Amino acid sequence: MSTEHTLSRTRTPAGVIGVGAMGANHARVYSELPNVELAGVTDHDTAVAKEVAEKYGTDALTLEELLERCEVVTVAVPTHVHYDLVTTCLEAGVNVLVEKPIAKTVEEGRRMAALAEDRGLVLQVGHIERFNPAVQTVGELIDELDVISLEAERLGPPIDRTAPGNVVFDLMVHDVDIVGSILESTPNSITAMGTEDGRYATATMEYDDIVASLTASRVTQKKVRKLNVTARECFVEVDYLEQSVLIHRDSYPEYVNDEGQKRYRHESVVERPRIDNGEPLRHELASFVESVRRNDKPEVTPQDGIEALEAVQTIDQLVDNRQGKTPGAVVSDREHETDEREVEAP
Incomplete structure (x- = not known):
């Protein structure tokens, strides 16, 4: 098997390892990108x-055949096998986008990151919400704001109602990553609680003088994907699904005459920034391929993925503690290992 690949000057050969619901979408987008050739896919289910x-x-290939053909691959398989597959790809000289969370344990994530750096390869973590146009708009605004708090809600029943899922690893991990990227920091402390079945969880994360409150649910019968930012200058509402941003500025309370009747009203200025809407997955894969072609650091680094994993492991442990194992507490040392579980695609 070849261990070196020369970047194509025209189209970059890409492949997908694991073509379930999420992996199949990666294959679709790779096939649509103008500077990419979908060179093949592989899955343990050959059919x-x-x-x-x-x-x-494209072609259905063995893993070895796929790595011979490709310069970049997406690894979209259950989390507990991320380490083995990503390591195999990197050792073959292939750049990798691995779906979130980066690995089953922090230590595995660190080894993967070290191997990618040693081989001079790009390893990007699939925190797809980073590429939501609405989130990117907020990222451009945040440096101008004196932020006080953030509130994220990621709610709604699963597409497959038979899938157990753990909302901390399946859903909340997205908002943990978004908050960390917006604040460019890791939390000083975390508190959390949730249900025993893993279908509902809330967490409070403290970043110096900023508080982030996160809620993830599989029992809420309405799909919600929202982020609110409270700043001294304004209040920002982000809707991930609508890819919209509303900025509420100065509010003006006053009494007005309405046909002889005194009436109270409260008006505010609402700004709607222009957003170039688009499919986050397309933006994510285009960014990944461009990082490879330029040999640049990816938009979502292995360290970003490791920090998100550390936080969600702590949250998950705190939820377990609240169920009676030990008393729940504020935690700042986030070195925990998660249970081996298959993580649902976002």
Whole structure:
């Protein structure tokens, strides 16, 4: 098997390892990007791999064959096998985008990061919400604001109602990463609680003088994906699904005459920044490929993925503690290992 790949000057050969619901979407987007050639897909279920390959005009291959053909791959498989597969890809000289969370344990994530650095390869973590146009707009605004607090809600029933899922690792991890990227920091302390079945959780994360409150739910019967930012200058509402941002500025209370009747009203200035809407996955994969072609640091680094994993492991442990193992507490040392579980695609 070849261990070196020369970047194409025209189209970058890409592949997908694991073509379930999320992996199949990666195959679709790679097949659509103008500077990318979908060179093949692979999956432990060969029938699924052949179906996806036929749909997007490529080949179903073995892992070894795929790595021979590709310069970049997406690894979209259950978390507990991330380490083995990502390591195999990096050792073959192939750049990797690995779906979130980066690995089953922090130590595995660190080893993966070290190997990528040693080989001079790009390892990007698939925190897709970073590439939501609404989130990117807020990122451009945040440096101008004196932020007091952030509130994130990621609610709604699963697409597959039979899938157990753990909302901390499946859903809340997105908002943990977004908050960390917006504040460019890691939390000083975390408190959390949730239900025993792992379908509902809340967490409070303190960053010096800023507080972030996160809620994730699989029992709420309405799909909600929102982020609110309270700053001294304004209040910002972000809707991930609508890809919209509303900025509420100075509020003016006053009494007015309405046909002889005194009436109280409260007016505020609402700004709607222009947002170039688009598919976050397309932005994510285009950014990944561009990082590889330029040999630049990816938008979401392995360290970003490790920090998000540390935080969600702590939150998950605190939720478990609240269920009676030990008393829940504020935690700042986030070195915990998570249970081995398959993490649902976002």
